[in-house]
Structures are given as C-alpha cells and as structure tokens.
Amino acid sequence: MTQTLAIIIPCHNEEENIAVFYHAVQKALAPLPAYQPLFWYINDGSTDHTLMAIQQLQQADKDVHYIDFSRGFGKEAGMYAGLQNAKADLYVIMDADLQDPPEMLPEMLAGIADGYEMVGAARVDRTGEPILRSFFSNLFYKLMKRISQADIVPGARDFRVMTPRYVDAVLSLSEHNRFSKGIFGWIGFKSKYLPYKNVERQYGQTSWSFTNLFKYSLDGIIDFSDAPLTFVSWVGLFSFVTAGLALLFIVIRALIYGDPTPGWPSLVSIFLMFGGLQLFALGILGRYIGKIYIEVKNRPIYIAKEIK
Template structure:
C-alpha cells in the first residue's frame, strides 16, 4: 500500500448557490476532518447574480482552509471547473457540486482508494431518482452514443464527481482547448482508475441549471470535441447515395430503352430534390460545428477571467 499524507482539495464550481452554500460547507467540513489529511475547499464563483460570492467571501475570511475565486462573468460550469483545477494545490483533487447531489459520504472512500494506489476514483451513478424520466433517458442515450463514437473510453453515468491524483491534474492543465467537455478531458489522460457505486440523492436546494436544450448542446460539444465520426459518416453516406443513384440511373435507362419514356411525376421529383437538399444541409451543419470550434480555438481567447480571489497568499 502506498502511504500518502498530502493535501486534499475539494473543487466546487458555483452559480447562484446562495440558498445552500452554507449548508454545503457545514455538511462537508466534518467529513473532511475525519480524513487524517490537511484539506482545502476551493470555490469558483461563475459570475453569480445573487449573493453567492459575498457569502463565500465571508466564509473564506473566517476559515483559512476555504478559498474563493470570483470570475468576471458566467463562463459556464466547464470553464469554472477548469479554473478550479488551475488553482488547486492538493495532491488529490475532488470536484463536487454545491447542491449535495454528490454525496459527501463518498469522499473518505475515494481517499482510501487513492491511498491504496488508485490515481483516479470514479463515482458511478447507479440510479438518479431525483431526475425526470426524460432526463434519465437522454443521459442513457448520450453515454451510449458517445461511447461508440469517441476515440477514448468515456465512463457512462460518471459526472465530474471523482478523485484525481495530482499527476492527472497536471496532465489536464496541459490541454489547451477552449471548448471544454470536462468529462472527456478528465478521461483523456488515462491512468489507473477504480470505481465506486452510488445512488444520486435529490437536490437539496434550488433547481437544475441545465434544461434539456442546454444538455443537448452540451452533448454535441462532447461528441464533436472527442470524435470525428460524424464527418466520416457523411463520407460513407455520400458513397452509399452515389451507388444508389448510379443503380437507379441504370434502372431508368434500361426501363426507357425497353418500355419507352414515361411522363415524369412532379411529386416524386420534388420529394427527391427536397430529400437530397435536406441531406446536404445536415452535412453542412456538421461541417459548420467543426469549423465553429476551429474558429474558437484559433482566436485563442482565455477560457475564463478572474475578478477576485480570497484566501490565497500573495504569490498566488
């Protein structure tokens, strides 16, 4: 067994969490006290429009183990988590949500696995009773699709809640892409991983900040960021349609030579034109998705901007 006594960092992206942030700290802190490790809790306020940042500032000023980063605006959870990984100091890092849907009781189990040699400890959601049936169905479909399309294995039903060793954090910090799909980015380095099973509890406060349309766009980011399969599909589809068109052309020529010329039907011609125009537009849309991501990367803008920090020394 590998003995470790390093710092444990909890990374918490926050957006409009004023109702539950104190309860989160009060629930998490006693669990961290039992670990036998020094710890820090790093909050990243992602441009909250309520009093989340003010409350976090008060909490951090009262407890030196709490640190706060305030972003200049809402950059999105993926950017906030990126900022957290850039600023944490721990030998092991555990990203968590502030709504307590990531059970704090799993943290000691994760640390125990890490002490035993695991470099990544995944928290696999066996059930999600707090989510709607539509959301659960969409999640299953997404993980099934991306597991088939992605060039790297992305664990199904595993969110950002996991333990990652410092060496994994350093690898992730080297990845420069601006469109951040953190589930894929955290899986990309590899390393030895183990899995813990849990049932995700209902949200303690507030509601989901991820409506279905936003989840759909997030799923597209994941697919287009970690797979070129959509582009390859259109190559295969183009070849298949070309062969079909050639066969149909030969059939029409043979029918015309043998049976004479029929008066072409307006409805069938229009249907064929509309069908192939739809295919072309879908293909252009997929090309546009990839081109848009190239455009974002080429501009080279930062993933996030920091407005304020609390609890860091002057060197940070």
C-alpha cells in the same frame, strides 16, 4: 503527516447551498484528521448572493478561497480555473448542490492511498430525473463508448479525487472547447469509479436544462470523435447509389410507359436528395470548423475578476 485537500466547487446561483455544503464536507472528513480541506468556490456569473455567502464563510475560515469570474463562463471553465489556481496534495471536484455525496470522500481517499491516480463516482440509477432525460443520457454514454477514443464510464460524474500528476495531465489539455468527462477518460492513468445511487439537489434549481445538456452532448461527440464525418461519408455514398437506382428506375419506366413531363421527376429526385445531403454534411462540417475557429483565437478559458 497532514495532506491538504483542495476541493473545487463550481457555483452558479447556489447561495443556499454554500454553507450547507461546507459543513457537510467538514462532517464527512472529521474522522480523517490527516486531511486538511481547502475550499475553492468558483463563482460562475451568479446573479444571486452566492459570492456574499462565500465571503461570509471565508471570514470564519481562512481555508476558504474563491475565484469570482467576470461573467458566466460555464462549469467546465470553473473546474479548470479551480484546478489551475489551487495548490494542494490532492484535488477534489464536487458540485455545491450536494448531489455528490460527501460521505463518499473517505472511500475515495482510501482508493488514492491504494495507488490509484483518480477515484471517481458513477451513478447506477437516475431516480428523480425525468424519464426522457435519463433515456437520452444513457443513450449518450453508450454512443460515446462506441465512437470515442476516451474511456467514458456510464453514469460518471465530475465528482472525483485526483493526484497532482493526474491534475497536471488535465491542465496540459488547455483546449477552449472543454468536455471534461472526455478529458478525464482520454488521459489514462490508473483510475476507478465507485457506484452510488442518485441524490437529488439540496436547494435551488439546476441550470442544466435539457437543451443545455443536448448541446453539451454534441460538444462531447465532436470534441472526442470524428465519427460524424465518417457517417456523412457513408450517407453520401448511400445517397449516390440510391439516386443512381432511382434514376435508372425513372428511365426504364419512361421507356415502357412514357413520361408526360420528360425529365421533371428525375431532376426533382436528384435535386432534393443531393441538396438535403449537402446541407446535412455542411452542418456537421460547420460544427467542426466552428470549434477550430474558437480554438485558433486562443482566447482565455475564463477571466477572473477576483481570486482570494
């Protein structure tokens, strides 16, 4: 019995990779005639000829579909849109740049056949990436492992095969501020990850700069942990105790040695310490409040110009 396999591919300026990716997946699935791939390309505000390349591919294969966003909404919105619109027996999320090896699909599908609800891929190294970027990526995963309620596997990619039940659980979390790695780890179900070595992009340049990745990491921490708020509370307590000891020291010193400018050192110490602490705490609270503000607006996660 043939099973349909919806392959969700978020794309931003990937015109050179569209056809290459399509043929690579077809080749990887050729030994598995029991699976019929349905390609769902998500054009996330591309400024090159990505949409044209998808449309040309669609003319040759009726199993190629696409969603064209009205503007760029980000990869998270692209994954959500693909999962929401595609209908199939199994679902796959992959990047168009072939950093997610299609050769892993047979083993991942075998895992689903063995009873897993989700089989994903996790990089065991970061060969080819800048050292600083790799360091902070590893640090982020270790931090999330400690403070988050979600089971986030180090090196985990968005590349994964999922059952409809798993996908329904993902879609039930319809929050606007999406951090899918956290969502995948939070919903549970019987899952496993297959290790693989890093693969560099086929063509083009990544749109994920260090700044974008840093912001994405902050979103992940805020979306799945209240640890920053707890941290601020402890910093507040520490600052209060430290300021009290400093004030006591200043008073004792003034009584013993005198003070040519009475009150000035103690006031400056207190103002600087508590002023900086308040700004720091307000910054963290502002991030959480900003997330709440976006959520209560209840805006759509994406707007599609065309679904075909």
